[in-house]
Amino acid sequence: MSFLDLPQIIHDDRHIIHVDMDAFYASVEEQQHPHYRHKALVIAPDPRQHNGHGVITTANYKARQYGIGSAMPAIKAVEKIPAAQLQFTPPNFPLYRQISSQIHQIFNQVTDIWEPVALDEAYLDVTHNKLALDDEIRLALIIQRTIKRQLRLTCSVGVSYNKFLAKMASDYAKPFGRTVITSRQAQNFLAQMPISKFHGVGKALQQKLNQLGLHTGQDLQSVSVDFLTKKFGKTGFLLYQRAHGIDNQPVKAHRQNKSIGREQTFNRPIFNDQLTQQIFQQMSQQVAQTLQQKRLVGQTVVIKVRTVEFVTYTRRRTLEHFTNNAELIFQVSQQLFEELALQTQPLRLLGVTMTNLSEQNFEEIELF
Known part of the structure; x- marks a missing residue:
């Protein structure tokens, strides 16, 4: 019997919750500016003031009714939404990060095993939790209500026995939804889903599957693992597993770096201002590179x-x-060093460190 012929075993002894904030950035902006709630709010610089440039970070549900979504050119919102209804605001990531940190504190009260995906979503393994509850549905409701009460923001929660199904569940009934998928329900739930709704299936893969006559979860369930692996290799095997409700990926416990730094000790003391500047620049680049990699x-x-x-x-x-940014880190480091006025003294050690760290969200990348 080959590996691919082995029976697929469903491990349903874990309790996983996926928390997904509802239109997070837009909801935070509506909280800060209540009059935005009556508008089709688009989180992006106004393209009418930037020569038509700009990319949408996200939009509230009123704007989504016009077909507006994240990663679209901001000018599309101008074309699709009546001017009287349209409201642009540029993203305020420091604020979103601050609110996200408060949400993470709520997660920490429930479990130490939680994995952030972005500022606005995370997986929580509550199989063994700090509240000593064996009812994962009740735990999901506690998280949802706590976020609503403390931060006046809504989230959707998905509850299941693995990460893939928990994510599918949280997407199923937004906003402020609660969906539970048990091992008995999983295959029926997935059968009715279009492949486009499968988390991780991009447009290119979806198109290839559609060309093979595979449009729904039921279609995927009807074909053999050999067929899918011959067509798509490892991706095909993962598709077969997901279509049958199998995902054994662990929730990776969040371990936030407290700081990232570099320092160098010199056997021969350094006197040269130019050399000192060069060393600060090199260390700033190393620190920036590590930050970017993480x-x-x-x-x-x-x-x-x-x-x-x-x-x-x-x-x-x-x-x-x-x-x-390496250049900014270097500039600040050099300014701090100059303020010490130690340029004439021989030095044995130099170091640069970044603290007060947070996760970088992909939407923060400059897109125009």
């Missing part, structure tokens, strides 16, 4: 300087906005 941004730059007399100085500056 999809993190920081708000506070810290430098560390030690003289040959082993006197250690640390200086820090908190920026107005989060960043992982």
Whole structure:
């Protein structure tokens, strides 16, 4: 018997909740500016003031009724929404990050095993939880109501025995929805779903599946694992598993880095201002690269300087906005060093660190 012929075993002993904030950025803006609630709100710079440029980060549900969604050119909103109804506002990521942090604190009260996907969604493994409850549906309701009560924001929750189905469930009834998928219900639930609704299936793969006559979850369930793996390799095997309600990926416990830094000790003390500047620049680039690789941004730059007399100085500056930009980190580091006025002293150690870290969301990338 080959590996692909082995029976597919469903492990349904875990309790996973997927929390997805409803139109998060737009809802936060509506909370800050109540009059926005009566508008078709689009989170993007107004393209009429930027030569038609700009990309939509997200939109509220009124704007979505006009077919407006994230990653669309902002000019589409101008074309589709009546001017009297349309409201643009640029994204305020520091604010969204602050609210997201408060949501994460609520997760921490329930379980230590939670995995952020973006600022506005996360998976929680509540199989063993801090509230000592064995009712995952009640836990999901507690999370939903706590967010609503404390932050006056709504979220949709999906409850199931794996991450894939929990995500499918939270998408099923938005906004402020609650959907539960048990192991007995999974295949029937997935059978009725169009493939376009399967989390992780992009447009290119969807088109290839449609060309093979596969349009729904039921169509995927009707074909063999051999057929799908011959057509799509490993992706085909994963498709077969997902269509049958199988996903054994663990929820990766969130471990936030407290800081990321680089420092260098010199066997021979350095005197040269130009060399000092060069070292700060190199370390700033290394710190920025690590931040970018870990999809993190920081708000506070810290430098560390030690003289040959082993006197250690640390200086820090908190920026107005989060960043992982090497040039900005270097500029702030150099300013802090110049303020110390140690240029004439021999130095044994230099260091650059970024603290006050947060996750970087993909929408923060400059798109125009």
